[in-house]
Amino acid sequence: MSINNKILNTNKPRESVVVSSGDNVKKVPTTALATYVQNWLNKQQHAKTIADFILKYPNKRGGYFVPQVIQINDSIDEPYVIEQRAPGKALNQELFEGLPPVAQEKIYTSLANFVYDMNHCQPMATFEQKLNEPGKSGLNFAGVVTRVSPYLKANDIAAINNAYSFFCSHPELVSRVVLFHGDMNENNIFYDDKTETVSFLDLAEATYENMDYIFDRDLKKLPWLNTQKLTAQYQDMVAPENIRVKSDPVMLDLYNQLRNFKWSGENMIANKNPAMFTAIMQEQIKAVKKSYSNVVATITSENTKTL
Numbered sequence: 285m286s287i288n289n290k291i292l293n294t295n296k297p298r299e300s301v302v303v304s305s306g307d308n309v310k311k312v313p314t315t316a317l318a319t320y321v322q323n324w325l326n327k328q329q330h331a332k333t334i335a336d337f338i339l340k341y342p343n344k345r346g347g348y349f350v351p352q353v354i355q356i357n358d359s360i361d362e363p364y365v366i367e368q369r370a371p372g373k374a375l376n377q378e379l380f381e382g383l384p385p386v387a388q389e390k391i392y393t394s395l396a397n398f399v400y401d402m403n404h405c406q407p408m409a410t411f412e413q414k415l416n417e418p419g420k421s422g423l424n425f426a427g428v429v430t431r432v433s434p435y436l437k438a439n440d441i442a443a444i445n446n447a448y449s450f451f452c453s454h455p456e457l458v459s460r461v462v463l464f465h466g467d468m469n470e471n472n473i474f475y476d477d478k479t480e481t482v483s484f485l486d487l488a489e490a491t492y493e494n495m496d497y498i499f500d501r502d503l504k505k506l507p508w509l510n511t512q513k514l515t516a517q518y519q520d521m522v523a524p525e526n527i528r529v530k531s532d533p534v535m536l537d538l539y540n541q542l543r544n545f546k547w548s549g550e551n552m553i554a555n556k557n558p559a560m561f562t563a564i565m566q567e568q569i570k571a572v573k574k575s576y577s578n579v580v581a582t583i584t585s586e587n588t589k590t591l
Contacts, residue, residue, distance in 0.1 A: 299324060299488075304369070308354060311365040318360055325358050327488035328365045332356060334402075334463070334487040341405035345397035345521075349483040370483035372476025379475065380508035391475065394482035395509075396517045399498070402490070403462035408527075409492055411539050412452045414461045421550040425542070428549040435552070435562050440569045444545060447576040451538055454583075458531040458539065459495035466490050469505045495529050496536055534582045538575040545572055 300311045313324040332353035339350060351368035373379070380388065416424040423431065425448060433441045465472070466489030474483040493502070499515050519529050531539075545568040552561035 299327075300365075305366070307369055308366050309351075309369045311367070313363055321360050321363050325356070325360075325363055328353070328356055329358075330490065331486065331488040334490040337405045337463075338401055338487075341401055343404065344401040346401070347397045347482075348394040349481050350398075350487075351483065351485060370474040370476075370485055371479055371481050372474045372483065374471050375473040375475040375482075375508075376470045377508040383475075383477070387475075387477070387480065390480060391482055392514060392517060395473075396514060396521065398482075398484050399464065399503075399514075399518055400521050402464050403460075406463045409461040410455055411458045411461060411494060412455070414492060414494070415448075415539065415543060415546065419547065419550045421553045423550070423553070425546055428546050428553065431553050432549045432558070432565060435558055436565060436569070440566070443573050443576070444542075444569060447538065447572050448542055450576065450579070451535065451542060454535065456528070457535040457583075459528050461492050461494050462498070463490060463492055464498045464502060466493070466502060467505075468502045470507065473506070494531065494536075494539075496531050499529070532582075534575070534579045538572070538579050541568070541572045541575040544568055 298314050301314055302309050302311050311328070313321050315321075335350055335353055338344065339352060349370060351370050353365060353367045355366040357364045375391070380391070383391075418424065421428060421431070429441060429444055429448075465484070465487060467486060472485045474485065475481070476483075499511050499518075503509060503511055503514065515529060522529070545565070548561060548564050548568050552558045552565060555561060
């Protein structure tokens, strides 16, 4: 295979160097350090798995291009990936703003379809499932609480369990947790004005995230994107499915505090001197209690208004 030296799209900081190879591209890691290369290969395999999910999803809306990963050479000594080449160039703000309105609308539609297809090509999840993913401790939320309880006050553990139970019993107040891109920067969207093709690249960071994060964080990395417009377009798509796109802010905060508590607990479990983390855990417990009080107060107030 003949590879020329023309470097194409790469992310910053660069994890890959991408060079042209006719209709395909060849990607190689930026360094030869074995641990880096193995991590890079793992990401490329993950990207291939996600791309295959999308390309094979039978009910996709489509209207965009996702490059197929053709080959992964998993040799530490000579790692590389061959994948289809995306036409056009990176869709930055200057390029987007220079396009006619009809092309801009096509990009929005393609992006909305891509979000929908990624969300649906794998089963959707819930905040409770996300909270119970095994972290470094390999435990779910209840398991972490059990392991850290000897180092904390009984009434504090009871408060954490009450907050967690309340959160899990109100799934209607939070958005769905779905599969999405995870690194939606302008280098990962290409547009070709000749064919009007919108391409989405580099799925190595794809993971399950709540929709609040997707619209308010991941997609906001695109400087030209009006996220309110895209959210409204997506809501129209999922309206028949009764999928909640935005969480109640106080419930989202409670989730984040419970997640922080679990993360601190996992670090306490992993550390050989768990008592070192007692002060940190106590601060997390205060944050959970405060957030839980805000949730109860807000919901009580809202229920009173409806009477």
